[in-house]
Amino acid sequence: MSCFPSLFRKKVDSQTRSPSEVDEEISNIHNVNLFTYKTLKAATDDFCEANKIGEGGFGSVYKGRLKGGKIAAIKVLSADSKQGVKEFLTEIKVISEIEHENLVKLYGCCIDNNQRILVYNYLENNSLAQTLLGGNRSNIQFSWRTRYRICIGVGRGLAFLHEEVQPYIVHRDIKASNILLDRDLTPKISDFGLAKLIPDNDTHVSTRVAGTLGYLAPEYAVGGRLTRKADIYSFGVLLVEIVSGRCNTNTRLPAGEQFLLERTWELYERKELVGLVDTSLNGDFDAEEACKFLKIGLLCTQDNFKRRPSMSTVVKMLTGEVGVDENKITKPAFISDFMDLKVRGPPKSSEIKSTSDNANFSSDNRENSTLSSGASTFGTMTTSAAHDQSL
């Protein structure tokens, strides 16, 4: 392993980007370990199916044993991925520059001809999407204390990205499958491939609407307005998912209960929020605290994004350092209010690759579903996003 050698530049130059663009991006990247393809091939037994642990929008993820015995999650980006080089280099750059207890660690990367591979710290307990919300019930018991710790850990990781990293980072794809759990169930936010460093003096940056419908703030999804407040919206949805043990959308539930956030608001208005807490806790939880978390979820998803608290305030509310002012809670923004949504059933196996969030769910009543807006595919809609430095 070594830092980017000059030889490496030659290989990247042969990709779709112009030499000057590539040089510029690579010259900003320091201290990244480079793995050879041969090393990673050996680590994963030639990327064999048995070592495959997941499949996302950008490619397959394998478990591998590196020389010296370290276990890694090896993400092989699909060769036909149009954004491959860009996402790859962005992710390397961003992750290599930041470290936090609640963020996944990037060990290094590999570029070998067409192959682009990321090597991460392997997290033993998979993602929240699989273990807490997934159909295949895991052995993990998510007690109220565990959920409390997970919510606060994710909050701290995001607050770090938003308020401590300079320039700050908007993740853009906060969702249950991007929250990985280590042996002790400490949550780690993964996937900074979509994150973007926002230069302080940059007010308008052309970017792409990414993320997953259901977690997307309406002003971002519809207007392309990307600020930290869009992440805070997604965090609010995730918070409600963690407390309730339910996916943000479940078309198998009776009409009126399918959209978790709408249900949360309804129960809040009826003062019955406690009814939303995961029944698998068998009543063993701090009701006041759980309802407070749900209210914070409502605050984070407020329609007017200026009403959403900052992540550091959210963390303080979660820990009890700052109170939750119920007067500030108004009706949240429901994506269905803004879009002519078509709700599809579970994905066919051939669709799983492009709808990676659903790949982990089987068809029990926690099954997630894919939402699409008319004919457009949400994740690939191109738009010009306004970055508001004050938010």
Ligand SMILES: Nc1ncnc2c1ncn2[C@@H]1O[C@H](COP(=O)(O)OP(=O)(O)O)[C@@H](O)[C@H]1O
């Ligand atoms: N570092 C990791 N440790 C353990 N499992 C991982 C790691 N990274 C990814 N995975 C698994 O691979 C799956 C696919 O990941 P990814 O390609 O990021 O797609 P997505 O985030 O859309 O699920 C994840 O849902 C998770 O189950």
Ligand SMILES: [Mg+2]
């Ligand atoms: Mg992911």
